[in-house]
Amino acid sequence: MRPFDYARAEAVSDAAKGSAAGATIIAGGTNLLDLMKLEVMAPERLVDINRLPLGEIEETEEGGLKIGALVPNADLAADQRVRRDYPVLSRALLAGASGQLRNKATTGGNLCQRTRCYYFYDTSEPCNKREPGSGCRAIGGFNRIHAILGASDACIATHPSDMAVAMRALKADVEIESADGSRRTVPVDDFYRLPHDTPHIETELEAGDVITAVILPAPVTSEQRYRKVRDRASYAFALVSVAAVVSLEEGRIADVTLAFGGLAHCPWRDEAVEARLKGQAPSRALFAEAADLLLKDATGQGHNDFKIPLTKRTMIAVLADACGLETGE
Structure with a gap:
C-alpha cells in the first residue's frame, strides 16, 4: 500500500470540498481498502466521513424512508420498517457478504462498490475500467461472471451489489450534496452509467459530490x-x-x-x-x-x-x- 494523507470530515461540506480537491471518500472501507492494498486504486488523500450525522433511518413526509448514507447494511436489513414494508431490500442485504462485512459496510458505499472482474483486480492485465484505453482482457478471456446485457466493446464487467438491485426495484432515489452546498436527488434508474467507451465513469457522481442518503418511496401493497x-x-x-x-x-x-x-x-x-x-x-x-x-x-x-x-x-x-x-x- 502506498503512503496517503488522511483527514476526518466534521461536516458534509468538508467531505465535499475534499472530494472536489481530488480526495477519495472512505466510510466502511470494505471495498476501498482491498483495492488500495492491491494498488488497483492509489488515492493520495482519504477523507473519513464516519463522524458525519448520516447514520439514521427516518420516515419522510411522503410516507417513505430516508436512509442515511452511513447506515450499516446490517442495521438496515434488521430495521423493522424495512422488514415490514420493503422486505426485498432486507432479503437482498442479507444475501450479500458476511455478517462481519454487513456490520461495517454502509448504504452509500454499497451503491458505489467496484466490480469484482478478475482483470480489474489484476494490475498486470489490461483493463479499460482501471486504465482507460488499455483494453478489456475479459473479452476473449475467462468471463464466467461477466455481463450478458448492456456491455460494450470496452467493458463487460458487472456491478456486484445486491442492495442496489433491490433499490432499483423499489424505485429509490439517491440524495447527493455537492461542494457548493447544493443538493439534488437522482433516481437509482439514472445513477449508474453503462460502459460504452468510458467504463471508468461508473455513476453520475462528480468531483465534490457526497452521497448523503437513499430515499425510498411510500410502500405499496405488494x-x-x-x-x-x-x-x-x-x-x-x-x-x-x-x-x-x-x-x-x-x-x-x-x-x-x-x-x-x-x-x-x-x-x-x-x-x-x-x-x-x-x-x-x-x-x-x-x-x-x-x-x-x-x-x-x-x-x-x-x-x-x-x-x-x-x-x-x-x-x-x-x-x-x-x-x-x-x-x-
Whole structure:
C-alpha cells in the first residue's frame, strides 16, 4: 500500500470540498481498502466521513424512508420498517457478504462498490475500467461472471451489489450534496452509467459530490421477492439475481417492477418487460414470454453463455412465487 494523507470530515461540506480537491471518500472501507492494498486504486488523500450525522433511518413526509448514507447494511436489513414494508431490500442485504462485512459496510458505499472482474483486480492485465484505453482482457478471456446485457466493446464487467438491485426495484432515489452546498436527488434508474467507451465513469457522481442518503418511496401493497443464484450458499457474488415487486388485483398483475443483478454493468431494469406483464393474468407462459423479451439482446461471451437460460428460469420462478402460482400453472 502506498503512503496517503488522511483527514476526518466534521461536516458534509468538508467531505465535499475534499472530494472536489481530488480526495477519495472512505466510510466502511470494505471495498476501498482491498483495492488500495492491491494498488488497483492509489488515492493520495482519504477523507473519513464516519463522524458525519448520516447514520439514521427516518420516515419522510411522503410516507417513505430516508436512509442515511452511513447506515450499516446490517442495521438496515434488521430495521423493522424495512422488514415490514420493503422486505426485498432486507432479503437482498442479507444475501450479500458476511455478517462481519454487513456490520461495517454502509448504504452509500454499497451503491458505489467496484466490480469484482478478475482483470480489474489484476494490475498486470489490461483493463479499460482501471486504465482507460488499455483494453478489456475479459473479452476473449475467462468471463464466467461477466455481463450478458448492456456491455460494450470496452467493458463487460458487472456491478456486484445486491442492495442496489433491490433499490432499483423499489424505485429509490439517491440524495447527493455537492461542494457548493447544493443538493439534488437522482433516481437509482439514472445513477449508474453503462460502459460504452468510458467504463471508468461508473455513476453520475462528480468531483465534490457526497452521497448523503437513499430515499425510498411510500410502500405499496405488494409481494416482494429477492432470489440470488451463486456458486456457493454464502459469501459469493450473484451469477444472476432477481428483485421483484408485484401488485395483484382481481387475479391480474396490476403493477410490477423487476431488477436484475449479475447481468450488466449496473443493476438492470427493462420497462418494456414490465409493461408486457402489467394487466395480464399470471402464468408461466406469460413469464417465459417476458423473459424472452428481456433477453432478446443478451450476448454471451463464451464462459458465461449459461447465464441466458439461467436468467430465464430464475425470472420465471421468482414471478411464479410472487404471484402464488402452483406447480404447472
